[in-house]
Amino acid sequence: MSAVPSALVADGLVRRYGDRLVVDHASLAIEPGETVSLMGASGCGKTTLLHMLGTLDRPDEGHLALEGRDVARLSESQRTELRRERLGFVFQQSNLLPELTARENVALPAWRATGRRRDALARADALLANFGLAARADARGHVLSLGEAQRVAVARAIINGPRLLLADEPTGSLDSDAAREVLAALQAACSTGTALLVVTHDPTVAGRCQRRLTMVDGRIEIEDVGPGSPGA
Amino acid sequence: MRTLAPVGPGPRRSLLRPSVALFLARRGLRESPLSTGLMIAAVAVGIGFEIPSAANLRGYRAELLTQSLSNGFGDVRVRPRRGLYIRDADGWAARLSRIPGVIEATPVVSAPASVTGKGHTSSFGLLGVEPRAAHHPYRLVSGQPLAEGDRDGILLGSSIAQRLDVGVGDDVELRIMLSAYPRLVLDDDGYGVYPMTIRGLVGFNAADSAFVTRSFLVAELGDETAASAVLLHARAHEDAQSLALAARRMAPDLEVRSWMDDSAYLRSSARAVETLGGASWLLGILAVGIPVMALLYINTLNRRRQIGLLTAMGFSRLDLFVTFLLQALFLGTAGVLLGGIVALALVRYLVAHPIFDWQGFVVRPVLALTDVGRTAGAILATTVAAGSYPAWRAARVDPSRILRGIE
Secondary structure, eight states: OOSSOOSEEEEEEEEEETTEEEEEEEEEEEOTTOEEEEEEOTTSSHHHHHHHHTTSSOOSEEEEEETTEEGGGSOHHHHHHHHHHHEEEEOSSOOSOTTSBHHHHHHHHHHHHHSOHHHHHHHHHHHHHHTTOGGGTTOBGGGSOHHHHHHHHHHHHHTTOOSEEEEESTTTTSOHHHHHHHHHHHHHHHTTTOEEEEEOSOHHHHHTSSEEEEEETTEEEEEEEOTTOTTO | OOOOOOOOOOSOOOSOOHHHHHHHHHHHHHHOHHHHHHHHHHHHHHHHHHHHHHHHHHHHHHHHHIIIIIIIIOSEEEEESSSSOBTTHHHHHHHHTTSTTEEEEEEEEEEEEEEEETTEEEEEEEEEEOTTOSOOSSOEEEEOOOOTTOSSEEEEEHHHHHHHTOOTTOEEEEEEEOTTSTTSOOOTTSEEEEEEEEEEEEOGGGTTEEEEEHHHHHHHHTOTTOBSEEEEEESSGGGHHHHHHHHHHHOTTEEEEEHHHHOHHHHHHHHHHHHHHHHHHHHHHHHHHHHHHHHHHHHHHHTHHHHHHHHHHTOOHHHHHHHHHHHHHHHHHHHHHHHHHHHHHHHHHHHHSOSEEETTEEEOOOOOHHHHHHHHHHHHHHHHHHHHHHHHHHHTOOHHHHHTTOO
16 A cells, blocks of 8 residues: 555546436546546536546545545535645636736735735746746736646646646647647646646647546546556 | 746635735726726715715705794794783793703794785784894894884785785885784774884795784783793704703693694604605615626626636635625725715705705705715615625635536
8 A cells, every 4th residue: 555645536426417427437546646638529528527526516426535535524615725735727718817917827826825925926937937938927818828828827726736737628729839838837747746637639638648548428438558657 | 847846835724815805806896997887886876866865855854943943933832821922921931041951932922913015915923023032933034133122113024025015125004903902902993003114024934924023012912021922942953842841840831832742744844854865865775786786796797717717726715705795895985985075076066056945945955974974884885785695606606617618
């Protein structure tokens, strides 16, 4: 038994919307620092599963543990705290708060977590510089390109040092150059031991992950270990 | 790309970061300048309308009481229980004026009379008044007041003057019906007939009356100590009931009535004004609360995506609730300040240009700090209350549905 708990263990997760079974007994585990892709046809339940794994939605059945903590036993405020301090999210588009600059967008979770605005802004500046966005720090979301906005979103997702990064088609709206930059940003984020689960339709993105999962009609049916996997 | 060392959050954890909520609230409002402007305008219009409206009603009530009491028949009226007049009325007036809260007690005497001028005749109630008194049962609208010992001067009600087509300085014939005083020796038709000069005109409540000096009238009645009533003027009109009680104890043989008991019309009018004020106030509150609530709710609906993102970032429901509630507080405060300025400007204008000015009855707004405070406080509270529901809804947004674009 490993001393370090898995970043995520999901067992038999089920989610229904009315009579419709959207996620059908999905099970998976992700180890710290591991990168995993989740592919599947549109509407097969990928995003719903991602939201359950990120505690944004509650499963109707099944168990979910994040870093060994049973999510079902957490209170609402503990789940909020978990999202704030242990999880990071990147969505496909409209990721940024339009009323804030890139710098403020990135700093916001850290400011919320620590209450120290100046530290949060300094940390945001460092992250933006690292992602080649220092010159765009004071730009608001609507003047950033899609690729820049997604990299800002990645910076924001990792500012609190999450243990698990959940990305929902982060390159879905981008051209190939921008997608490459975002992918590089995500991989850089994972270089410090953060696990990554990325929902994608893009085989290139999936190919950069250590493990590739495929979802069909709400079930995880295919698991493919890539060349970068420790177990390969 | 340089590898970043993870820098986690500090040890301080809380359900709410007020500074972050404040920041987001301010930025959220700046993001939607049109709806922010409309909401501030809604609050400002509410305040800007309500304060002058309340001030006008207060001014109307004050003028009504002033005309009817200070320039009328006093706050407490003391009359004979039997007979036509009070003997030793000056002595009673002196004693009654010592009741705490009474600022003046003046005897008046009345008789039915008529005036003839330019071939027209008009009948009315004639009152003999003390020229030296600070309070008189009329307000002079033109001409001069009666002088002490004036035996041929008369103040004529403006309506009577209009009917007779006479004015200040004109001579008229006054006929006083003295037959009610049987011990007097009168001419055959029971009238005393006197040539008089109009010294001045009086308005509003006294527009259908006429006034001479009491000394003139009581001399004609044959009893220089007589008065039909002693009128008590109070420091505060609302104290009339308690002053009447004190006067009743002092003069059990006389009939003592406060203005509330003596004038059902005035009492009802004052109450009606208060009721109108309350209704207007409530409408003002609703007129602010409903549009602000609607606009804040629409604002919340438009920001659901951002709410979903904030939830994903680890903002608590309390964070979201407080953020949206602070927006309502901002709007309320800005609207109250702006509306306050508009209201004060409007009140100043209405003081200079009264909404009603007739026969000396002038309605000027009376700005009371209690009205301003009550209205501003209530509208601010209404704005915050109206913002509470959208804020609550914001805190209850299902982030998963929003982020998936279902809602």
